[in-house]
Amino acid sequence: MTHDVRTLDPDQLRSAHILFGSTIHRGPVDDEWWSRAATSYSPGRTVGIHDGGALVGTAMAFPSRLVVPGGGVLPMAAVTRVGVRADCTRRGLLSAMMRAQLDDVAARGEPVATLRASETRIYGRFGYGVATRGRDLRVRVGRPAWRPDAAQGGSVRLLDRDDIIPTLREVHEGIALTRAGSMTRQDSWWWGAIGRRVEDREPVIAAVHTGAHGDDGFAVAFRTDADSFSEQTLEVADLHAADMEATAGLWRFLLDIDLVSSVQAELRPLDEPLELLLSDPRACAVTGHHDETWLRLVDVPTALAARSYGAAEPVLLAVHDPLLEKNAGVYRIAGGGAERVAPLGSPMQPQLECDVAALAMAYLGDRSPSQLVATGWWRAHDGAAVHRADAAFTTSVTPWCGTHF
Known part of the structure; x- marks a missing residue:
């Protein structure tokens, strides 16, 4: 039909x-x-x-x-x-x-498309693969909460209700494009995600962190249903920071607010080491892990050429794409770059092979090629190439987006 x-x-x-x-x-x-x-x-x-x-x-x-x-x-x-x-x-x-x-x-x-999947069974068949993930946290507030030698952070200031959206928009624009997996936000996003709740007069805490070079992070939190006046929980709706100092400063601020017994946050970066900052690491409980960005490489040659690669001997990777056949081919990843060198079925034999959805899972650095080979997402025709691919696709920072849409 x-x-x-x-x-x-x-x-x-x-x-x-x-x-x-x-x-x-x-x-x-x-x-x-x-x-x-x-x-x-x-x-x-x-x-x-x-x-x-x-x-x-x-x-x-x-x-x-x-x-x-x-x-x-x-x-x-x-x-x-x-x-x-x-x-x-x-x-x-x-x-x-x-x-x-x-x-x-x-x-x-x-060259790329992303979405947030309501159901995980739907989008893989259109070439989307999970490219970033996050973890849910619930932090029990206690005194003292912080290790004596933990990062201090800079200064934090609260925002007046009328200043929340314009200020956060400006700070986000300054730090949005600093981490693999992050994305820009259109103006209308702010009202749908935060502004409407502010306009509805919900109790809100919005704070900006200022470091050595100016504003470099922000946090927005709303109060959830309270068990009692002195046992309230804050829900972190948005927290972005340019570096660990800003991250520590914002979390320190949130966990030091009076009459709050716990702070919870969804889809935080997998590599955000909040528990390492606390005097009691068990006070930070991981309550869930979830997929975040579903990525579709629409133009594989352009996407592969746009990212950097670690030092590694050349790898020949075959990519299949039944929906966008122009993407199919054998790609050579070497010298910090990538290019298509042959069509599928040519005499040039690939060492590794995957479809476009499985390629997306490694593209930002969330999953290593060896993990994907071991679990059947990629196929290896040359075992030695797996380790070379790991070295090529490795990243120093776990990818994360932090923007739901």
């Missing part, structure tokens, strides 16, 4: 928004809410499928930028609001939209 995937007109976007909301069990939005939400739709980047005149499937993307290992920055499509009406699922509508969207992203010259 074929489906007619069309770019939606501006006057159809509210219907698309309502349809997507229904697929995640949310009701319609009022005029005030829609006036805000409408600004998050990029012109010409929302598609839909109609059945009998009714919109039954939709997907959208907005432009962003992604940091890759070595500090390179790539144009990126951030894919979101993907949904099919409940009575029209299992008919190929999602596949049709995702394929059309990939073609559009490729035509726009965006």
